[in-house]
Amino acid sequence: MPDNNLHRLPDQLRANLRLVFVGTAASTRSATVGHYYAHPRNRFWRALHEAGITPRRYRPDEFTALLELGIGFTDLSKTGAGMDHEIARGSFDVAGFRTKIEMVRPNTIAFTSRKAASLFYDRPTSALALGRQPAINGFPDVFVLSSPSGAASGHWTLQPWRELAQWITEP
Template identity: 40%
Template sequence: MTDVLSDLLQHSLRIVLCGTAAGTTSAAERAYYAHRQNKFWKILHETGLTPELLRPNQYRNLLQYRIGLTDLVKAGVGMDRATLPKLTAVDRARLSNAIATFRPRFLAFTSKTAGEKFFDSKRDYGEQLEPIGDTRVWILPSTSGAANGSWRPEIWHRFADEVRAANARESH
């Protein structure tokens, strides 16, 4: 089975945002975070990670802001709580190898489910203790409309502040 959505990865990224798998709307539209109730594009703009509000079909524009995209499970489609293909060691290794290759400053899972599946353990939101090489790893609240009950934009804002602080240290 081929990847539902191609990775948006290259060298010199500041951030790679990683979901669990493409949702059904995203798969149909061939665009990341495409469901109209998903807050992903709005929170990227609200936190200042993107200077403009992008639409899902403009996801490739994230590269100009040094932001990349991927998913843990590349061949599966569905919501986190739906039955996704079981995350395998191959999926974990694929993501770890991509991060080791492209070396972004940050990897942020865009849901607790994605982060917990990657680490194979219960986790809290925020920065994780285990980096991947030099890449700092965060778990952020899901932007999915289905996860409104656990929506905490302040964690996304804290993440954006850390990204800015790291950039400021880098430029001095």
């Protein structure tokens, strides 16, 4: 799908969130319905609950309710929609993402795929391990999660999601 501002998902950010999920861009389905992680085969909402990040399984149309739990959402491309390989490289705004995060200062950010993290770190996906990443001075704690997308089923594991849940719930 071509980049198109009509397909933008609004950021769900505010100051001092405990966690912000960061994707590459909205899927075609998410862009169409206006909800994060909306494709029926996407494991995101199930993983949140199964890992212990949320007290119940939320639906994609309830994504704004997660702000009450201290959880926000954004994407590296706010104008692209579709599968990662369909998103124009120039639509990824890593500098803008960094600025947003520095403004709202969440405790932790979690990239919902190695692709998103690779764009942020400017490193190949193969160079990134799942789980907690080395600290970046002045930046929130960073986790890289296995992609919940149905298209990434062969690489799915809940383990880094569980590690994230343990990290954000420890006193």
